[in-house]
Amino acid sequence: MQTDFTAAQLRDPAIREAADILGTCVHYGFCTNTCPTYVLSRDENESPRGRIDLIREMLESEAPPKAQTVAHLDSCLSCLSCMTTCAAKVDYAHLIDRARVHVERRHRRPLAERALRALLGFVLPRPRLFQVALALGRLGRPIQGLLPSRLRPVLAMIPERTQGRILAPQVFEAEGERRARVALLAGCAQQVLDGNINTATIRLLTRHGCEVVVAAGAGCCGSLTLHMGREEEAMAAAAANVRSWMRERRGEGLDAVIVNASGCGTTVKDYGHLLARTELAGEAREVAGIARDVTEFIAGIGLRPAAPERPRLRVTYHDACSMQHGQRVTRPPRDLLRAAGFEVVDVPEKHFCCGSAGTYNLLQPATAETLGGRKAGHIDSTAPDVVAAGNIGCLTQLRRYVGAPMAHTVELLDWATGGPLPPALAGVALQSRPAPQPEEAPAAAAAPAPNDDAGFW
Template structure:
């Protein structure tokens, strides 16, 4: 694809990268076949190829319309197109750059700006989110049905292991997961404890930065990344062998710290090292002896939802399924597993109608095999699926939890 970047963007720090990505696209259209929004809406502008053209048009003309903004907003950034693309187009990165420029160039309405600001100021902070969840549970009978369904029930959590092992790994405490599904971390800590690994958190670490970064508040997102690196670095120097992340959406972001901070001389090397040591929880368990876990009676029929971030960003599709099969679980078939459930970070809040359509499609696919439970690997997907599912929805690590 030929490009002729507008003079207004010639000095933009990411423009050479954007131009390189644009030129790698050969317009083949394979991506449209696996794009959830294109399949739902049937509009070329709501598929990856069309959105690439919209970004190209913006960068060449220096202008963008509200209609183009709408089509770009509808993108889930699920990156299914990247898995399909024969040319290796890094669409997700291009979308980040394009949306960042768009956000500066085309102001949103006051209401939309306020909503996005609130999401950035609440979701990344467990201390702010927890009271809202408690309030939501107390007032659930008074809430509209769709909103009430979004409020997760409180989780009962077992004690964390107290033993200390020679092998130590760091855990990303996270934000929404720490507040809404705290048992995920507890289950991970107990499972790893049985495998001879101590899982510890650095109290100063928090949100991975994805919420802000994906809402085009890039500098704010980079601030979260730097704070996490500062919190983890002493522990990594002391011998922690990995940073374990149990939410695949967060894992996808931490794996990109090295890229995101490559131009920051104070953090570039540390960020690269952090990305090298970042491991999705499934990557850790894939290499361990699961016979050490008490797995008797775990034979309930289970449907596995593989989040987009796990299969398209981290390229770990099928890994959770392999672990659970090794553990003796019976997995039900899931059609169109590559398609997004509609959660996509804040997408379910910002694009509720389309998100609900995708959720219904995904639940139809997940429950077609008659499972007794659904498991996933990302907190956003877990909460989104649970809001409408007729069977329990859990994080997959909970199925291996010895419960001590």
């Protein structure tokens, strides 16, 4: 794609980078077929290709972004399905992030919109504040009709029950001989929404010989604010994490930074880019280089054999977009679940987003609901005993629509290697599925060489 930036604009390294990315788009259009908002609307401006054009126009212009452009950019899920399918390998992730920063700085949203975004950006990354907000939200439900319309979908998203557990900085010792020392990104909203994910992760890791550190000073990864265009806040969160984990790495050592929320994992693995133009650039790259999704890490060190008395359940595995498109981690969760003795099935149309997408389901509730229902229909069609996913956002979103119990992948792996039953399965009648029968191979015969066309048998 040809661009028309001025020399002055290109002196800004962020614009320079955006211009380079824009130049790689050649409009093949493969992205459109896998973009959820395009498939739903068939509106070119609701496709990655259309948005790329809008971003070019917006960044080239000196004028404030047009409201229509902002609406089309806001409706992008950042699911990155387009990046998986793009033949030209356009770096859409960094382009849309840059566009969001530009919008945040140059566009004045309506008051209610600004207030909601500010509220989410401030509350969600702070677990204790979020815990209070959840309680207030539950109290506010009976009077939600009296609240501003933008707040109602937010209240509707609050789960009936949450099992929060906010972890203080501490060290969990390895069981048996220590094989690795890892930091766990304890996260922010996840700790409040489902504390058992971290607990199960820690059990799984320590059981596999890992010392697990919840490092002082580490907190939100910055993902939520980054995707809202609040770059400075995201960079501050990232910088705090980099400093914290590098202290550990330089101290007792750190073999990996473990992330069990794939949305966060995508961001942490990209810290090198986020902090590229800061004094922490080198350390950020180092942290990004040792960041691993928990399933990637366990697959690397090998899963301990599963406990035999557990029923063989059918697990429908949902690929979070950040896992399959952001991090391209698709095999380890499936391989581990199979190794743990589960029957693993895929979700039809698995490349499609479930509508969670960070704060998307709070800010774009109508599209999120359509996508949630669509995904749930596909999941239910596989008749699962339990649904597994590696991202708290997807779990929270899909629990509203899916009939079967849902658990984080690590909860199932923890259970399969000696941990307790995942809370989602408590009270559920579990029936074992038949195990596959291995084929017996015939003995290899001697192989005569072929002679001619007619006789190759």
